[in-house]
Amino acid sequence: MVEYTRQPCPIRVVEDCGCAFLMGAIGGTMFQSIRGFRNAPAGLMRGLYGGLDSVKMRTPAMAGSFAVWGATFSSVDCTMVYLRQQEDTWNSIISGAATGGILAARNGFKAMGNGALVGGLVLALIEGAGAAVATIYAAQPGETVPNPLRPEWELLTTPLGAAQLGESGTSEALAEIERVVEKCNSHRVPHSRISMFSRASAANPRENMGSTESHEKFVKPPSLLELVRLSNFF
Numbered sequence: 001m002v003e004y005t006r007q008p009c010p011i012r013v014v015e016d017c018g019c020a021f022l023m024g025a026i027g028g029t030m031f032q033s034i035r036g037f038r039n040a041p042a043g044l045m046r047g048l049y050g051g052l053d054s055v056k057m058r059t060p061a062m063a064g065s066f067a068v069w070g071a072t073f074s075s076v077d078c079t080m081v082y083l084r085q086q087e088d089t090w091n092s093i094i095s096g097a098a099t100g101g102i103l104a105a106r107n108g109f110k111a112m113g114n115g116a117l118v119g120g121l122v123l124a125l126i127e128g129a130g131a132a133v134a135t136i137y138a139a140q141p142g143e144t145v146p147n148p149l150r151p152e153w154e155l156l157t158t159p160l161g162a163a164q165l166g167e168s169g170t171s172e173a174l175a176e177i178e179r180v181v182e183k184c185n186s187h188r189v190p191h192s193r194i195s196m197f198s199r200a201s202a203a204n205p206r207e208n209m210g211s212t213e214s215h216e217k218f219v220k221p222p223s224l225l226e227l228v229r230l231s232n233f234f
Contacts, residue, residue, distance in 0.1 A: 009077075093124050
């Protein structure tokens with residue numbers, strides 16, 4: 001399950017306020033358009049105009065109320081994070097209760113208590129549902145990781161039976177690599193340079209008029225690929 005990471009506290013207030021305003025605008029437009037269409041006089045065009053008028057008059061106030069609720073909730077949440085120095089479900093529950101009480105403060109203490117109770121219960125239900133969904137997703141087995149592709153040299157050097165043995169196949173591959181390296185090191189002797197020089201002298205007999213010592217100075221040492229070829233491994 002992909003976890004949504006929230007913004008830090010100063011930006012979180014603006015983000016929650018904007019998201020709440022957008023939710024109020026979309027939901028208010030849908031609700032008020034249906035309400036205005038049903039309360040309008042008979043006729044399709046009158047119903048459409050009635051729904052549009054209802055959206056114009058009531059949707060901005062609803063979106064503003066949602067924005068105020070989101071800003072208040074986020075502000076209290078940031079305050080709780082600052083005071084408790086941790087983020088958990090209790091911050092959201094306390095913030096919901098405080099937001100409900102603050103928004104109902106103009107109607108008296110009884111309304112504040114009812115608003116705080118409703119806000120705390122709603123946020124507790126939301127947090128509980130989120131925790132249940134997270135638990136369900138965590139209980140499911142994760143995706144199986146596919147077997148990684150094996151390198152070509154291991155496919156060439158390891159037998160088919162050992163390819164399915166895991167650690168035994170890896171140890172055999174390492175032993176094969178050590179054998180190749182030892183075989184290459186065994187060819188790092190002067191006679192390998194002489195053989196390389198003999199190849200060059202056979203290909204260009206006119207250019208090999210000088211002494212053997214002068215040519216050995218200009219002959220490059222054999223590369224790893226040439227050493228592997230000399231070992232008759234492939």
